[in-house]
Amino acid sequence: MKFVIQRNRLVQAVNEVTRAISSRTTIPILTGIKITVNDEGVTLTGSDSDISIEAFIPLIENDEILVEVESFGGIVLQANYFSDIVRRLPDDSVELEVTTNYQTNIRSGQASFNLIGLDPAEYPKLPEVTAGKSIQIPISVLKNIVRQTVFAVSAIEVRPVLTGVNWIIKNNILTAVATDSHRLALREIPLATEIDEEYNIVIPGKSLSELNKILDEGTDSIEMVLANNQILFKLKDLLFYSRLLEGSYPDTSRLIPTETKSDLIINAKSFLQAIDRASLLARENRNNVIKLMTLENGQVEVSSNSPEVGNVSEKVFSQSFTGEELKISFNGKYMMDALRAFDGADIQISFSGTMRPFVLRPKDAENPNEILQLITPVRTY
Secondary structure (H helix, E strand, C coil): EEEEEHHHHHHHHHHHHHHCCCCCCCCCHHHHEEECCCEEEEEEEEEECCCCEEEEECEEECEEEEEEEEEEEEEEHHHHHHHHHHHHHHCCEEEECCCCHHEEEEEEEEEEEEEEEEEECCCCCCCCCCCCCEEEHHHHHHHHHHCCCCCCCCCCCCHHHHHEEEEECCCCCEEEEEEEEEEEEEEEECCCCCCCCCEEEEHHHHHHHHHHHHHCCCEEEEEEEEEEEEEEEEEECCCEEEEECCCCCCEEEHHHHCCEEEECCCCCCCCHHHHHHHHHCCCCCCCCCCEECCCCCEEEEEEEEEEEEEEEEEEEEEEEECCCEEEEEEHHHHHHHHCCCCCCCEEEEEEEECCCCCEEEECCCCCCCEEEECCCCCCCC
């Protein structure tokens, strides 16, 4: 195998596929990047068996030659060395040649590296997801869905299914739900694609986070293919595979309170800033406990107390407060994560008691499930 390729396109592809590679894998060859060359272009593959990413670089794009191929073939190169090398090469083009016993020469300008590669035939095959149901979704919408839900997945693998985001597709509506049993994030959107079947899948939070880092909002839409315990996200020159988590996701609809005792309408950005300041002295506390108390004239008091550090209190003006007076405590990090999902808009926080979960929604939301955040209080009062 021998070819010459534009360095910047090679670096971009290497950066994309290394997101799927883990040093903790039990399959040694998966610490490498698989590179194959044929008459269409160069394909790079990275995988940790849960996530697999395939990046393709065509021979020619927009009348510009990206790759010049002298001979076809394949090789697997150690990802940590290969990625460091290509990022530091001095010239705009890179020549890569595989000789006997998988010896690989990498040349650029006056720099020359020699790496010992592995047999590409030993690299595990990617999953077959071609025959599944295809759904188109705008990339900007997908990025918002991930950003507004994935932070609420569980970081503890006692219940593996809670480390993922539950996607329910029904009646042409996609509902994404994440919970770690202390908080819940929900996002609901209508789909443009007509879908007759119903789907209930759980996508690992790690997979969605890595996908979100790769996606560029400048591109229009992405194709999702569902099949065989796998989901495939397809872009023009990128394939992103993720396994789905097994097990039944809990029915979270019963966690959302149906009656309200108090309602607070407030700006998410100003409330977030106040919670952030109060958290400065609450970080030493295991639960980062913030207290909220209603005052007169629509004001609320945000406070925290750390016996060994000090205390802080701040009065924040709300747009309105209706219902019973309130004293409630909650995890400050959970509240800040939830508030960031609203992009600084005005929100309504509905309380149904000092020890009952409370719900955050956009103010005057037509669809109550368009964006919903739920937090369980902490017992202090």
